[in-house]
Amino acid sequence: MDDQTVFKMDEPVGETRLDTAAQGLIGKPLDRFEGPLKVSGRAPYAYENLAGDPNVAFGYLVLSGTGAGTIRSVDTSAAEKAPGVLAVIHDDNGPRASADPNDQRPAAIKGEVVHFGQPICVVVAETYEQARDAARLVKVDVETREGQYDLLANRDRAHKAQNGAMQAEVTKGDFDTAFANAEVTLDVTYTTPSQSHSAMEPHAATAKWDGDELTIFGCYQLVSTNVGQLAKTLGISKSKIRMLNPYIGGGFGGKLGIGPESVFAAIAARQLGRPVKIALTRQQVYQATSRRSDTIQRVRIGTTRDGRISALAHDTITSNSPGDEFFEPTGISTVFLYAGENRQITHKLAELNLLLSSSMRAPGEAVGMLALENAMDEMAEKLGLDPIEFRRRNEPEVDPQDGKPFSSRALVPCMEEGAKRFNWADRPKAPASRREGEWLIGMGMAAASRKNLLQQSSAAISLSSDGRCVVSTDMTDIGTGTYTILQQIAAEILGLPRENVIVKLGDSDLPQAPGSGGSWGANSAGSSVFVAAEGVVAKIAEKLGVKPGDVTMKDGTAIAHNKRTPLAEILKGETITVTGTFKPGRTFKDTHQASYGAHFCEVAVNAVTGETRVRRLLTVAAAGRILNEKTATSQCYGGQIFGIGSALTEELVVDTRTGLLVNHDLAEYHVPVNADVPQLEVVLLPERDPIASPLAGKGIGELAICGVGAAVTNAIYNACGVRVRDYPMTLDKILPGLPD
Amino acid sequence: MKSFAYERASDPKAAAAIASRAHARFIAGGTNLLDLMKIQVETPETLVDITRLPLKEIVEAGGGLKIGALVTNSDLAADERVRRDYEVLSRALLAGASGQLRNKATTGGNFLQRTRCNYFYETNARCNKREPGSGCDAMNGFNRILAILGTSDKCIASHPSDMAVAMRALDAEVETLKSDGSTRRLTLPELYRLPGDTPERDTNLEAGELITAVRLPKPLGGTQIYRKVRDRASYAFALVSVAAVIGVENGRMETVRLAFGGIGTMPWRDARVEEALTGEAPSAALFAKAADILLAEAKGHGENDFKIPLMRRVLPAVLREATGVSA
Incomplete structure (x- = not known):
């Protein structure tokens, strides 16, 4: 029996099996069930497939050593003669960087060099080291031209961005007049540098052709989109591609679109008639995939004397490579986070000869809220208000832009709970007023918000007579815990022990899900599992001759009208298969949906050196129903650590003379290490949002990164009185403001 | 490869x-x-x-220690005698790299690590150390971690070792074996070269010359400090560092050994700084003077200009800590 069931969310959900929780699994802090496979090396990543197959050849990308120009010629003759080399493939159709997370193919080389480190061609050899060695023999002759590498120098050349992840311009009322008439005003500009995702697993792909059918083992976050991108690039039908991404070693947005590794692997494998593997080196990941854009952000706030915002502007300039139109949507949260009648949120894009800028964890908020939440702190000080009180006074009743009701919004409860737990009342009242030996101590806070995104998603569930069930979808798990939460949802609804539920992910043959990105994965894919599982329950109810609502599923049995019947007795050897599809509906359009939180940070700034140490960091978050307390908390830890990096250490440095991304390895691109991270605290406030999804949950994956870096830098200001507006706050920027 | x-x-x-x-x-x-x-x-x-050679022992010799070239950084840092008598060395080792790297890295190898200049590692950039005569992209480029002392117009690459800075303060010498079977001992200023016109040569070792051991002279006592300032709390090279051995007797600094990392093209030491302090009563004014002497010829190259005011603060702080005198 195979069945399809579709659920469109036009009304809020009532009480569900997740509320009654007969099996008691939902929300529990269960360990990720694939964890032991990963730590013991039994979960093969993209590059590890076809291990030991002597037929496999290895590719190595040749990258551009200049920043801008036209490719005159590519001399492959010396490389072709090198030991073990099978081919040097220079295909103008090859991508110049990764693809954006949409259905477009990645931008092709087309004879041009648009950024330093751009892929030019691929060398394929019998071994990896042979390919890497021969790659140095390829002579790329480029007619160079003067490139533009510096955002600050190009700020006046920026043009209005095309609408993308959000409208490029969102305005309301008359900002200029309101700002001019405001009793208290703040006008400050912040800059943030380019950043790199720096996932543990470097981008890799293994490609294998059987006739005209391609199997690609990849590392991509959005399987169905990625198959489409690859099909367009290779000029073949989507139906000829099978993509397998069951295990992904971190993505953070850097693997939303296909990268040069999979395209060149597929092209090379087709030409050679052999499977081909390509893994980027760490240096290549930094130079040839994508980055988060650098930004210049001007924030203006006008208020009444008592701190009511009357005018709010957030004007941003971001960068991208020529022809790439994605802009970092820094103002996403500025649209709805605070009240104010007159608003102006704009984004401009400067064309630079730098690597593609694309989505990186919480695109928009992650760096936008560094500026907004820092500015809120500056304004609170100007007004003589506690930063929490200033935010409370500007808490909007409804979405301040278009008046829609919030589906749920717990910003104020998060701030209050955090203040209590963190002992915020003990915050030094004046900057640079608390000292412990060489260390100046300060506390800062910031709000967190992340717009909730929800996507159509499908999943299939097969329940067999022995009480075992298989959940299948092309959803991915990038290390977030997707496998486990989908298992929990299915096991909860079907009343099964968790080990009876097998989850299959990351295979393009399976029903389509939206993949991992934008914090939408858990609720989109989870809702489709919910719908499919309810479809299975309906079939069981039908067999029992009762209404689905009268059945309780528990411990491999169905209980109805005081009678408990084992599944084996109901199914009698039959397997029920239902494909469930979830579609966002009217509730998504009629309300404004976002997750909220508050961050509290204590830092110590060394009065001699300007070094900052984060001593305490608390995030209180409210994101609707939490599906797994442990994986949700871990996501928040990750966001907090990203925030520490954004605030203090992470900067992809551009040599503005040549466009070289100078610090292209993990020794010099400084993500926080353990010693930079104190004991982190995360509190998940109980919340249920029946408008947001059938699961009553909202996105949490990216929530904690939003604003957290500003909590760190606000604490730095409180500690030492230095307000640096140029992120990251490295010690050289703090030094001049320290006491002698 | x-x-x-x-x-x-x-x-x-x-x-x-x-x-x-x-x-x-x-x-x-x-x-x-x-x-x-x-x-x-x-x-x-x-x-x-050379990993199987019998150069893995730490033995007492000449009133000090003889450290085999293959002793790992982890083992050297943990050695009881080193921790007791050469605390500054143990601290410097533990301030370097990461636990995993220290388990692999050896004493001899640590001396010979190459600079971490970004342009030295980027083969599309110009670098006189990597490719003599090609030019130096670091000079006006991203030189945040590079040197302000001992530079030349060919090269401003800093020496990245923490261990070697402490070794320099302790007057360590390396023992070597040449390919002809002869041996010699080199002080660190004899081992290392300033870049001058030949930045491609980091050391004066001859082809085939193997560091077999390091000799530490007899313990100096005193207060020993290694202070490293860097861009994150661990696993980052020094922006500036100070290795200090300070012995105070009757209110005067009788033992003064100071070596510096992050600022020089080799592990740095300046006799004039030590002379200014030796035999003197510690005071804030004197500490400031010591920093002035150290930095008199320092030259920033833009991105690393901050190292000068930074070191001007850090050296006095180390001396304050070592002497307990802050006024």
């Missing part, structure tokens, strides 16, 4: 003999060399594996 021949030496003499061939390199921990080989900054034709 370029293909290379791999030979395992049976004893130190054999190792030195094999390594005297053209384009040979010793390999021990490989924590720097292998990275450089992958990007073909180093392209040895022969690797001489």
Whole structure:
């Protein structure tokens, strides 16, 4: 029996099996069930497939050593003669960087060099080291031209961005007049540098052709989109591609679109008639995939004397490579986070000869809220208000832009709970007023918000007579815990022990899900599992001759009208298969949906050196129903650590003379290490949002990164009185403001 | 990576003999060399594996210690005698790299690690150290971690070792074995070279010359401090560092040893700084004067200008900590 069931969310959900929780699994802090496979090396990543197959050849990308120009010629003759080399493939159709997370193919080389480190061609050899060695023999002759590498120098050349992840311009009322008439005003500009995702697993792909059918083992976050991108690039039908991404070693947005590794692997494998593997080196990941854009952000706030915002502007300039139109949507949260009648949120894009800028964890908020939440702190000080009180006074009743009701919004409860737990009342009242030996101590806070995104998603569930069930979808798990939460949802609804539920992910043959990105994965894919599982329950109810609502599923049995019947007795050897599809509906359009939180940070700034140490960091978050307390908390830890990096250490440095991304390895691109991270605290406030999804949950994956870096830098200001507006706050920027 | 021949030496003499061939390199921990080989900054034709040589002991000798060249950074830092008598060395080692790297990295290799200048690692950039005569992109580029003392117009690369800074403060000497079987001892200023016109040569070692041991003179006592300032709390090279051994008797600084990392093209030491302090009563004014002497010839190159005011604060702070005198 195979069945399809579709659920469109036009009304809020009532009480569900997740509320009654007969099996008691939902929300529990269960360990990720694939964890032991990963730590013991039994979960093969993209590059590890076809291990030991002597037929496999290895590719190595040749990258551009200049920043801008036209490719005159590519001399492959010396490389072709090198030991073990099978081919040097220079295909103008090859991508110049990764693809954006949409259905477009990645931008092709087309004879041009648009950024330093751009892929030019691929060398394929019998071994990896042979390919890497021969790659140095390829002579790329480029007619160079003067490139533009510096955002600050190009700020006046920026043009209005095309609408993308959000409208490029969102305005309301008359900002200029309101700002001019405001009793208290703040006008400050912040800059943030380019950043790199720096996932543990470097981008890799293994490609294998059987006739005209391609199997690609990849590392991509959005399987169905990625198959489409690859099909367009290779000029073949989507139906000829099978993509397998069951295990992904971190993505953070850097693997939303296909990268040069999979395209060149597929092209090379087709030409050679052999499977081909390509893994980027760490240096290549930094130079040839994508980055988060650098930004210049001007924030203006006008208020009444008592701190009511009357005018709010957030004007941003971001960068991208020529022809790439994605802009970092820094103002996403500025649209709805605070009240104010007159608003102006704009984004401009400067064309630079730098690597593609694309989505990186919480695109928009992650760096936008560094500026907004820092500015809120500056304004609170100007007004003589506690930063929490200033935010409370500007808490909007409804979405301040278009008046829609919030589906749920717990910003104020998060701030209050955090203040209590963190002992915020003990915050030094004046900057640079608390000292412990060489260390100046300060506390800062910031709000967190992340717009909730929800996507159509499908999943299939097969329940067999022995009480075992298989959940299948092309959803991915990038290390977030997707496998486990989908298992929990299915096991909860079907009343099964968790080990009876097998989850299959990351295979393009399976029903389509939206993949991992934008914090939408858990609720989109989870809702489709919910719908499919309810479809299975309906079939069981039908067999029992009762209404689905009268059945309780528990411990491999169905209980109805005081009678408990084992599944084996109901199914009698039959397997029920239902494909469930979830579609966002009217509730998504009629309300404004976002997750909220508050961050509290204590830092110590060394009065001699300007070094900052984060001593305490608390995030209180409210994101609707939490599906797994442990994986949700871990996501928040990750966001907090990203925030520490954004605030203090992470900067992809551009040599503005040549466009070289100078610090292209993990020794010099400084993500926080353990010693930079104190004991982190995360509190998940109980919340249920029946408008947001059938699961009553909202996105949490990216929530904690939003604003957290500003909590760190606000604490730095409180500690030492230095307000640096140029992120990251490295010690050289703090030094001049320290006491002698 | 370029293909290379791999030979395992049976004893130190054999190792030195094999390594005297053209384009040979010793390999021990490989924590720097292998990275450089992958990007073909180093392209040895022969690797001489010395990891099985009997150079792994720390023994008492000449009133001090003789440390085998293959003692790992972890073992050296943890050695009871080092922790007791040469605390500054133990602290410097633990301030370097990461636990995993220190488990592999050796004493001899640590001395010979190459600079971390970003342009030295980027083969599309110009670098006189990597490719003599090609130019220096670091000079007006991203030189945040590079040197302000001992530079030349050819090269401003800083020496990255923490261990060697402490060794310099302690007057350590390296023992070497040449390919002809002879041995010699070198102080660190004899081992290292300033870049001058030949930045491609980091040291005065001859082809095939193997560091076999390090000699530490008898313990100095005093208060020993290694202070490292960096861009994150661990696993980052020094922006500036100070290795200090300060002995105060009757209110005067009778023992003064100061060496500096992050600021020099070699592990840095300046006799004039020590002379200014030795025999004097500690005071804030004197500490400031010491910093002025140290930095008198310092030259920033833009991105690393901050090292001058930073060191001007850090050296006095170290001296305050060592002497307990803050006024």
